[in-house]
Amino acid sequence: MDIKIGKTTLTLILGDITLEETDAIVNAANSMLAGGGGVDGAIHRAGGPKILEECRKIGRCPTGSAVITTGGNLKAKNVIHTVGPIYRDGNSGEDGLLASAYRKSLEIAVKNGIRSISFPSISTGAYGYPIKEAAKIALKTVVEFIIDQGKPELVRFVLFSGRDLRVYEEALRDLMKIKGVI
Numbered sequence: 001m002d003i004k005i006g007k008t009t010l011t012l013i014l015g016d017i018t019l020e021e022t023d024a025i026v027n028a029a030n031s032m033l034a035g036g037g038g039v040d041g042a043i044h045r046a047g048g049p050k051i052l053e054e055c056r057k058i059g060r061c062p063t064g065s066a067v068i069t070t071g072g073n074l075k076a077k078n079v080i081h082t083v084g085p086i087y088r089d090g091n092s093g094e095d096g097l098l099a100s101a102y103r104k105s106l107e108i109a110v111k112n113g114i115r116s117i118s119f120p121s122i123s124t125g126a127y128g129y130p131i132k133e134a135a136k137i138a139l140k141t142v143v144e145f146i147i148d149q150g151k152p153e154l155v156r157f158v159l160f161s162g163r164d165l166r167v168y169e170e171a172l173r174d175l176m177k178i179k180g181v182i
């Protein structure tokens with residue numbers, strides 16, 4: 001699914017984010033920037049040791065923030081590491097922290113001249129965020145950023161299962177009805 005928001009294209013696809021050729025891909029990291037499982041493990045495996053080396057130099061990244069490193073051996077030149085919240089009960093500020101993870105990733109991208117960026121579904125794996133709620137927040141935050149800034153040129157969500165893709169597609173259709181930005 002593809003939509004246009006001003007000059008920006010927003011795309012939802014099924015795929016493996018480590019194969020993306022956008023200027024940057026986003027990693028769903030932990031606050032120690034220590035690598036791990038899920039998409040984090042896949043990105044470090046595919047990108048090689050240079051990424052972890054830079055992460056060590058940076059140190060930590062608080063939940064809801066983002067940092068940038070090289071893409072190492074990846075096709076993407078940069079990896080933006082962001083830390084989504086661990087889902088507890090939905091009343092512990094998770095929504096604000098998840099929105100912040102997307103917003104800060106886009107801010108650091110634009111600041112670094114990145115024109116195309118791919119996101120995974122942050123927090124919806126090991127961190128347990130219910131995907132329907134997470135998709136709403138992810139898409140609303142990204143669409144509002146694009147409307148406000150007119151950048152970047154391309155934002156892709158790379159979903160890892162057909163079910164995840166369908167949830168995001170439904171959330172985007174609902175958001176379009178509210179915002180009327182198609």
Ligand code: AR6
Nearest residue numbers: 016017028030036037038039040042123124125126127160
């Ligand atoms: N491409 C795209 N999406 C992927 C890929 C891939 N190659 N691999 C997994 N996903 P998770 P979190 C999806 O657990 O919930 C790590 O250990 C996956 O199906 O990777 O934010 C970190 O070090 C799910 O939909 O991230 C942290 O400790 C989504 O990516 C912790 O997990 C996110 O799942 C972060 O947990």
